[in-house]
Amino acid sequence: MPTTDALRLERLAIGELAEVSLIVAPGEVHCLSGPSGSGKSRLLRAVADLEPHDGEAWLGDVAQASLPAHEWRARVMLVPAESHWWADHVGEHLPQADPADLEVLGFTPEVLNWQVARLSSGEKQRLALLRAISREPSALLLDEPTANLDEATTRRVEAWLNERIRERGWPTLWVAHDAAQIARVANHHWHIDGAELSQVPTWT
Numbered sequence: 257m258p259t260t261d262a263l264r265l266e267r268l269a270i271g272e273l274a275e276v277s278l279i280v281a282p283g284e285v286h287c288l289s290g291p292s293g294s295g296k297s298r299l300l301r302a303v304a305d306l307e308p309h310d311g312e313a314w315l316g317d318v319a320q321a322s323l324p325a326h327e328w329r330a331r332v333m334l335v336p337a338e339s340h341w342w343a344d345h346v347g348e349h350l351p352q353a354d355p356a357d358l359e360v361l362g363f364t365p366e367v368l369n370w371q372v373a374r375l376s377s378g379e380k381q382r383l384a385l386l387r388a389i390s391r392e393p394s395a396l397l398l399d400e401p402t403a404n405l406d407e408a409t410t411r412r413v414e415a416w417l418n419e420r421i422r423e424r425g426w427p428t429l430w431v432a433h434d435a436a437q438i439a440r441v442a443n444h445h446w447h448i449d450g451a452e453l454s455q456v457p458t459w460t
């Protein structure tokens with residue numbers, strides 16, 4: 257069943273960083289851009305309930321504060337810029353990987369036997385995206401999901417992600433630096449600079 261809940265941030269703020277209020281409708285992508293150090297990653301971490309913050313996040317009518325953090329995070333899934341791996345082999349993290357997804361991401365099923373320790377940054381990043389969506393979340397928080405990928409792989413992974421987001425109805429916050437990528441994937445674009453959050457026009 258596709259998600260029908262919106263992700264809503266209500267005056268979410270960390271310290272002196274910009275206060276953020278926005279609503280991401282089901283299946284929509286809102287991109288966040290801004291200079292290095294402007295607080296994009298911290299904002300995603302706050303939405304994932306990984307960092308103390310003011311304000312509140314909602315998924316439909318469920319408030320972040322009403323759920324134990326691990327339950328909230330299973331619904332509102334963060335894919336950080338640097339993924340964390342706790343088991344030795346890729347397959348332990350991806351027990352039900354679909355070979356078609358692996359192929360789009362540039363792998364054969366053999367990757368499931370690989371040791372995590374041998375993965376390159378780009379391989380880790382692609383597999384972390386697959387791991388996140390395999391857990392059937394209700395919303396996605398993507399921190400520069402294609403930062404370690406070459407141009408051709410970026411376009412393929414981006415299209416694959418976009419298709420799943422629309423199909424599954426996940427409201428998605430997507431941190432990106434590349435204006436061309438933002439133009440391709442964003443329904444809405446927000447720019448964070450200092451304590452300011454502003455909306456940048458998009459044409460989708």
Ligand SMILES: Nc1ncnc2c1ncn2[C@@H]1O[C@H](COP(=O)(O)OP(=O)(O)OP(=O)(O)O)[C@@H](O)[C@H]1O
Nearest residue numbers: 273290291292293294295296297298299300337431
């Ligand atoms: N736990 C923390 N306590 C205090 N300050 C922090 C903490 N974690 C990060 N910061 C600072 O908060 C600011 C925002 O960091 P953040 O990682 O969100 O930036 P960013 O916009 O994602 O940058 P980049 O584009 O370089 O990834 C930075 O100045 C960073 O040094």
